[in-house]
Each structure stands twice: as C-alpha cells, then as structure tokens.
Amino acid sequence: MLSEPMTLYKLMNLYMLKQVNFPLTYAQISDFFLSREYTDYFTLQQALTELLEAGLARSETIHNSTRYEITREGEETLSFFGKKISPAIIEDIDEYLKEKYGIDLSAPIDWNAPDKGGMTPAQKVLSDAREESIRTGVLMSRQKDYPLTED
Secondary structure (H helix, E strand, O other): OOOOHHHHHHHHHHHHHHHOOOOEEHHHHHHHHHHOOOOOHHHHHHHHHHHHHOOOEEEEEEOOEEEEEEOHHHHHHHHHHHHHOOHHHHHHHHHHHHHHHOOOOOOOOOOOOOOOOOOOHHHHHHHHHHHHHHHHHHHHHOOOOOOOOOO
16 A cells, blocks of 8 residues: 555546546546545545646546546556555445446456446446536526625
8 A cells, every 4th residue: 555645546546547448527536536435525636636737647628527538658657556556446446437337347348338228338428427517507507696606
C-alpha cells in the first residue's frame, strides 16, 4: 500500500480510466470514490486536476459534463506504479465496473453484446452520461428561479 493517499487516488483513477475504452464523466468516477467512501469530493477533484496537469489524463467538457480518459503517459505511469494499488482495491474497482456497466474484467469485453435488458455496455455508459447532461441542463435552466446566491 502507498503511504501517500493522493498518489493512491491518482493511481486508482488511472486504473479505472484504463479499464474502460471510453471516457468516464466526473459523475461516474465520483460515484465510485464517494459511494465506497474512499475519499471526499474535494480530494477527488484535486487528484483529477493533478492528473490533468501532469498530462496523465485528459478531459473534454460537453454540455456541462466533463469526461476523462487516460493518456499514453498515464498508461505508462500505471504500468510502472499500478502494482502499488492493493489487490482489494483492484477487486473493488473491477466489481464496481461489472455492477454498474456490465464490464467483467476477467473476461474479454464485447462492447456490442447486449445484456439481459437489451443494452450493450457502451449504450449503458452513454445513457448514464446523457442522463447526467439532462439533469445538469435542467438545473442550469432553473438557475434564475433558484439562484445559489443572492444578488
């Protein structure tokens, strides 16, 4: 295990981004970290910001939703230091990806194979991202009715 928690959070983020072949939204990443109580919102945001600044991940914002993906440099860093993530944490991440997106990392992934509900893993991720964008859009459209601060 690593002595520096921030380093561990960065490696965990890189591992998650490496395990999927599509960008993950902040909401998707934070759902894992916050629901499993690995860290808090601010520490997670700092870890992601530092990954971006170091060029180990890149982000793109589309319709108020930021999506993250690993860079080649991030993959190289993970290959050198990924062994520092405990097997229990790896198992927790893999289990989360399987539960949430049907991604079973012990078997080859067919991104076009539908599950019992008829959705492919890729469609599930896109659906979650679309729902997040819609929620954000609704909140933004109601900002005048419910301002966060008083003028």
